[in-house]
Amino acid sequence: MQLGFLVDLRLCMGCKGCEIACKVENEVPLSTWRLRVKYVDVGTFPETKRTFTPLRCNHCANAPCERICPVSALHYIENGIVNIDKERCIGCAGCVMACPYGAIYIDPQTQTADKCTYCAHRVASAMMPSCVVACPVEANIFGDLDDPMSNISKYIQSHQGNVQVRKPEKGTDPHHFYVGGGNVTLNPLASFRGEGHNLFNNLKHLPIGGH
Amino acid sequence: MVHETIAATNAVVTLDVALPGIVWGWIITMNMWAKSIGTGIIFLGFFLLKKYPEQTGFIRFPIAAISIVFIHIFLFFTVIDLHQMFRFWHIFFYPHLTSAITIGAWMATGFVGLLFGMAYAIYMKKDEALYDKLLGWTVLLAVPVTLYTAGLMAQSTARELWQMPTESAQMILAALLAGTSAMILLGGNKFSDTIKKDLAIILGLAAAAAFILYMAELIFGPMKAEEVAAVLHYIKGGEYTVMFWIGQAMAFIVPMILVCLSLKNQSYYLLKIAAVSALVGLWVSKHVWLVIPQLLPMS
Numbered sequence: 001m002q003l004g005f006l007v008d009l010r011l012c013m014g015c016k017g018c019e020i021a022c023k024v025e026n027e028v029p030l031s032t033w034r035l036r037v038k039y040v041d042v043g044t045f046p047e048t049k050r051t052f053t054p055l056r057c058n059h060c061a062n063a064p065c066e067r068i069c070p071v072s073a074l075h076y077i078e079n080g081i082v083n084i085d086k087e088r089c090i091g092c093a094g095c096v097m098a099c100p101y102g103a104i105y106i107d108p109q110t111q112t113a114d115k116c117t118y119c120a121h122r123v124a125s126a127m128m129p130s131c132v133v134a135c136p137v138e139a140n141i142f143g144d145l146d147d148p149m150s151n152i153s154k155y156i157q158s159h160q161g162n163v164q165v166r167k168p169e170k171g172t173d174p175h176h177f178y179v180g181g182g183n184v185t186l187n188p189l190a191s192f193r194g195e196g197h198n199l200f201n202n203l204k205h206l207p208i209g210g211h
Numbered sequence: 212m213v214h215e216t217i218a219a220t221n222a223v224v225t226l227d228v229a230l231p232g233i234v235w236g237w238i239i240t241m242n243m244w245a246k247s248i249g250t251g252i253i254f255l256g257f258f259l260l261k262k263y264p265e266q267t268g269f270i271r272f273p274i275a276a277i278s279i280v281f282i283h284i285f286l287f288f289t290v291i292d293l294h295q296m297f298r299f300w301h302i303f304f305y306p307h308l309t310s311a312i313t314i315g316a317w318m319a320t321g322f323v324g325l326l327f328g329m330a331y332a333i334y335m336k337k338d339e340a341l342y343d344k345l346l347g348w349t350v351l352l353a354v355p356v357t358l359y360t361a362g363l364m365a366q367s368t369a370r371e372l373w374q375m376p377t378e379s380a381q382m383i384l385a386a387l388l389a390g391t392s393a394m395i396l397l398g399g400n401k402f403s404d405t406i407k408k409d410l411a412i413i414l415g416l417a418a419a420a421a422f423i424l425y426m427a428e429l430i431f432g433p434m435k436a437e438e439v440a441a442v443l444h445y446i447k448g449g450e451y452t453v454m455f456w457i458g459q460a461m462a463f464i465v466p467m468i469l470v471c472l473s474l475k476n477q478s479y480y481l482l483k484i485a486a487v488s489a490l491v492g493l494w495v496s497k498h499v500w501l502v503i504p505q506l507l508p509m510s
Contacts, residue, residue: 091294
């Protein structure tokens with residue numbers, strides 16, 4: 001079994017229900033996120049549009065975070081999920097540095113690394129990840145990539161040529177796919193990021209935590 | 212209304228994943244800087260003891276002591292950088308051998324053990340033969356201890372700028388630069404002119420080689436990847452330009468010039484100034500190179 005995730009960006013309407021469901025389900029502390037919805041404004045008034053891109057851990061088959069972790073706190077489980085053992089983590093932040101997607105953060109409460117686990121605890125009980133359940137437009141599709149009859153496999157097959165991953169040049173073999181993405185949504189260098197230019201918060205640099 | 216746009220995509224990120232900020236900051240700079248001195252002095256000590264055994268016997272205990280001090284500074288800053296520092300022992304009991312951190316920790320532990328053995332041999336037992344035997348093994352371990360950080364930076368695969376071959380060369384050159392500088396400051400006027408000349412040449416060549424590597428990255432780096440080009444903008448007229456050039460000048464350019472002048476004038480005083488400049492500049496140049504790739508947005 002190889003679990004994977006797919007987001008149909010053509011359906012996502014930026015409600016951030018997935019963000020909130022994830023925070024509640026996993027008790028993600030304030031100021032940190034396992035999943036965030038990036039949005040990019042394109043164009044100049046009045047010719048503008050807004051794109052939404054939910055971002056989470058890609059559960060790479062060749063995960064740099066798993067390789068750099070000195071104590072095997074980041075590890076694969078048999079269904080392909082890159083899980084984390086917070087009891088073992090020493091908080092070196094090597095994984096934070098190694099992840100090309102910025103998907104790992106230091107939990108300010110436990111002072112250990114943390115990230116999306118595809119809700120491994122729910123999956124173990126045959127439930128869907130909380131963000132999938134919360135999505136009102138079914139833009140989040142989750143399932144077994146090894147099973148050709150799974151919803152995600154069918155989706156990938158029916159959208160051949162329009163399925164993308166983030167930063168394929170990194171060679172990480174992500175198991176998180178996007179349909180309907182483009183340079184603006186998937187390439188972080190394609191858009192200008194003004195310092196302090198955030199709509200709903202004034203976050204610039206999060207504190208990494210005490211020592 | 213969109214406040215800011217760029218011509219290429221006419222797009223602006225208005226809300227994104229939070230920037231993690233500088234994860235590896237000045238603590239890691241201290242780590243690398245202290246390690247360069249701790250291993251570099253061993254490389255230089257080995258060289259001098261082999262080439263000039265009669266004239267350099269007095270450096271045996273000082274180089275062991277200096278290396279012990281600086282390796283412990285390196286270890287101290289490594290451990291305090293952990294968010295769960297009291298779990299440091301997990302590296303030894305739950306090791307993951309694909310990690311350069313694990314390899315580095317094990318090598319550094321062996322290195323420290325040998326350093327204490329050297330100090331014991333020369334200070335307590337007054338046994339130079341045992342000391343020299345241990346020194347050979349210490350030099351061997353000093354190589355991976357010096358290089359493991361390059362491996363660690365290369366494992367940070369988001370950072371195209373830190374590529375293993377270049378960083379390995381930079382680490383070794385930094386160790387030679389720092390080790391020679393420390394040796395120049397340690398030796399006082401006890402070294403003969405021939406030894407001083409050797410030290411000056413090593414310092415000058417290490418500075419020149421390191422400078423060439425940095426310049427090669429600065430000029431040709433953007434050909435590697437779009438990310439490298441974006442990173443180098445921070446030192447090409449960006450917020451770290453002044454700091455970058457202060458580091459380059461103090462670590463490499465000033466030492467190169469002073470080494471030439473000291474060789475011409477046979478002035479050990481100038482060589483000492485070059486050594487101090489190199490040590491200070493090395494910290495600055497390492498810090499800039501460590502920080503700039505972390506400023507890039509990743510998503």
